[in-house]
Amino acid sequence: MIILEMVKVKWNARNKKRYEELGYRFTRIGEEFDVKVEHLSIGSIAIVNVRCDYCENKYSIMYQTWVNIQKKAVSKKDCCSNPPCIDKKIMESNRIKYGVNHHIRADSVQKKISETLIRKYGVKNVFQLETVKEKSRETSMEKYGSEWYTQTEEHKKRVKKTSLKKYGYENHMQHPKYREMFKGKNSPVWKGGVTYHRIERATGEYKNWRKAVFGRDKYRCQCCRAKQGEVDFQVELHAHHIINWKVCQELRYNVYNGITFCHDCHMKFHSMYGKKENNVEQVNEFIANLGKKICRTSE
Numbered sequence: 001m002i003i004l005e006m007v008k009v010k011w012n013a014r015n016k017k018r019y020e021e022l023g024y025r026f027t028r029i030g031e032e033f034d035v036k037v038e039h040l041s042i043g044s045i046a047i048v049n050v051r052c053d054y055c056e057n058k059y060s061i062m063y064q065t066w067v068n069i070q071k072k073a074v075s076k077k078d079c080c081s082n083p084p085c086i087d088k089k090i091m092e093s094n095r096i097k098y099g100v101n102h103h104i105r106a107d108s109v110q111k112k113i114s115e116t117l118i119r120k121y122g123v124k125n126v127f128q129l130e131t132v133k134e135k136s137r138e139t140s141m142e143k144y145g146s147e148w149y150t151q152t153e154e155h156k157k158r159v160k161k162t163s164l165k166k167y168g169y170e171n172h173m174q175h176p177k178y179r180e181m182f183k184g185k186n187s188p189v190w191k192g193g194v195t196y197h198r199i200e201r202a203t204g205e206y207k208n209w210r211k212a213v214f215g216r217d218k219y220r221c222q223c224c225r226a227k228q229g230e231v232d233f234q235v236e237l238h239a240h241h242i243i244n245w246k247v248c249q250e251l252r253y254n255v256y257n258g259i260t261f262c263h264d265c266h267m268k269f270h271s272m273y274g275k276k277e278n279n280v281e282q283v284n285e286f287i288a289n290l291g292k293k294i295c296r297t298s299e
Contacts, residue, residue, distance in 0.1 A: 001078055002066065003049040003058070006034040015041065042067045052080035054088050088232055101231075102224040105268075114285075125284040150216035150255070159215035171211055205253055210239040213258035221262035223269075223287050236263040244278050259283060 009015070011029050020026055022039050037048055044063045051058050059080045070076060074093035079085050091101040098106035114124045126132050137147050144152050160170045167175045214237060220227040221237065228235040240261045243251050251257040261269060273282045 001051045001053055002037060003051055004037050005049065007037055007040070007046045007048055007063075008032045009035045009040070009044065009046050015044075037063070050078050052082075052085055053077035054079060054085040055082060057082070084230065087230055091231065101233075102226070105224055105265075125287075127284055128281075148216075150212075155216070171207075209253040209255065209258065212255045213239040214260055216255060217260035220260065221265055222259050223261055223265040226262050237261070238263060238266040240266055240269065240283075242278065242280050242283050244276065247277070 009019075010032050011019075011026060013029065016026060016029075018041060019033075019035065019039070024033060024035065027033065035046070040046055040048070040063050042064065046063050047060050048063045048066060049058055049060055050066060054077070057080055066078075074096050075089055077089060077092065079089040094101055094103050094106075097103070098109070100106050103109050117124055117126060121129060123129060127136075140147050140149060143149075144154075146152050149155055163170055163172050166172065167178075169175050172178060218227070219237065221235065226235050228237075238261050239258050241252070242257050242259060245252055248257075269282075269286050272286070
């Protein structure tokens with residue numbers, strides 16, 4: 001919201017007539033005088049103060065720039081340069097324009113991405129191209145000495161450090177709060193009993209696999225890119241098995257057979273592809289052109 005106050009403007013030959021007609025008394029060319037913000041011309045380079053509509057912090061901007069931003073913006077709310085505020089405005093604009101928080105979720109965008117990739121490369125995802133796969137491996141080897149950054153000790157230490165800082169434990173699932181969430185009737189998925197597969201999914205091995213998948217993906221949904229703390233809504237993360245849990249036992253706890261989705265993206269994936277015979281091609285197609293390579297190869 002622009003703050004309605006007096007700002008400094010200099011008299012010149014171009015603005016003299018305008019401001020005299022608005023009741024301002026001319027003094028001399030080049031001399032500053034006070035003008036109400038609402039009286040500024042759309043091309044004025046006067047500096048005005050604006051209050052961010054998201055964090056309410058005050059920032060300064062050239063009036064001409066503010067006018068141009070307002071003309072082009074989908075959401076007319078004012079936004080400072082803080083990343084969280086920018087993210088909120090982007091999501092609000094996406095909701096107005098596409099009906100979803102993230103434009104990549106819009107069916108029209110998904111269709112356009114697929115059509116462009118097929119036209120340029122003959123595939124729906126560039127990571128289906130062997131040349132791109134090989135280049136990705138080479139780049140990772142040069143930079144980290146490993147085909148995957150998540151295989152490095154540096155990454156493992158960073159995951160532990162982040163978890164210790166945020167939760168006080170190397171694994172956030174060791175925190176009493178989260179342990180209670182998945183204990184008996186306190187579990188949001190409690191149905192009065194569990195099958196063999198549900199029991200197996202509650203084991204330490206499964207929890208460690210899920211933690212490794214989340215850690216590798218930096219606790220960010222690999223489809224819509226949502227991450228807790230960066231958005232204004234609760235992000236519930238799911239570790240999705242690329243090759244179905246029941247189909248291939250040897251890949252159940254292979255970190256390369258997992259990818260992080262938020263609840264909404266996970267549900268949308270299964271609504272599109274079902275819950276049987278899922279594969280890496282479906283995941284690549286689903287996340288389209290987000291640049292995330294999915295690998296199911298056991299190392």
